[in-house]
Amino acid sequence: MALGAFYKNMxxxxxxxxxxxxxxxxxYPLSLLEDGLDPSTVFNFTRPINGPGASIQGIEVAARRNFDFxxxxxxxxxxQGNITYADGSSDVLYSGVAYHLPLTDLSKWSVNGTLYYDTPQFGARASVAYRSRYRGGSGGNGNIGEYFTPSTVFDATAYYNxxxxxxxxxxxxxxxDERIIQYADGDARRLMTSTISGRTITFGASLRF
Structure with a gap:
């Protein structure tokens, strides 16, 4: 069993x-414009800049146990499994106004768990992974940030020697078959995409020399 804490200020x-x-x-050249658009057409432009700084802190608990008893x-x-809490943020600018938003791709809560059965002949594992919502982009058109909703994914594998x-x-x-939902603006939550990627089942063999 392990317990860890972390803090970083940039x-x-x-x-x-x-x-x-x-x-x-x-x-940019006008030739890149689509039909019906002209130089006065307003676009959202997002560019990277050197911000004033950012911070991240959190705690993690992890454990593993063979049931040999x-x-x-x-x-x-x-x-085996782990639970992680992480909180990080930075300023993101919209038309010169700074908004304090979570770091991109960072979920406050991440939980992973695996139940396994292993022998020299065969074995299997079933896993679950959960993450809370996270920011995927900066947004635009008055939308402050783009976010993904929480997700829970189940995987499994088995082998036979x-x-x-x-x-x-x-x-x-x-x-x-977890649905991936993306929305714009952390408060208004305007739906952007709702995607189902489907289950993936693979079969394989490995030969060791």
Whole structure:
């Protein structure tokens, strides 16, 4: 079992600035415009800038246990998992106004758990991974930030050793067919995309020489 805590403060941090600018002021050639648009058409322009700084802090608990205290075949069972809380933020600029937003791709809560069964002949694992909402982009058109909703994903894998050199495997990813939902603005939550990628089942074999 392990327990850890972390804190980091950065005096300078690359963040983004988003502004609405007429296309004619950008310096790009007019030939890039689509039909019906002209130099006065206003676009959202996002660029990286050196921000004033950022910070991140959190705590993590992780544990692993083989159930070798159980009788017979049950002694081959085991479990492992971790829970992480992380809080990080930086300033993001919109038309010169600074907003304090979470760091991109950072979920406050992440939870992973695996139940496994291992023997020299065969074995299997079932895993679950949860993450709370996280920011994916800066936004625009008056939307402050772009976010993804929380998700829970289930995976599983199993193997069988035919010989000491030949192993057969089957793996299933995203068995719950989790929907990926992205929305604009942390408060208004305007729906942007709702995607289902489907389950993925693969079969394979490995040969060791």
């Amino acid at each position: 005096k300078s941090f690359v963040t983004t600035e988003t502004a609405q600018i007429p296309y004619g002021e950008t310096g 159980l009788p017979g075949a049950l002694g081959n069972l085991g479990a 035919v010989t000491p050199a030949l192993q057969l495997r089957v793996e299933g990813l995203n068995l719950s």
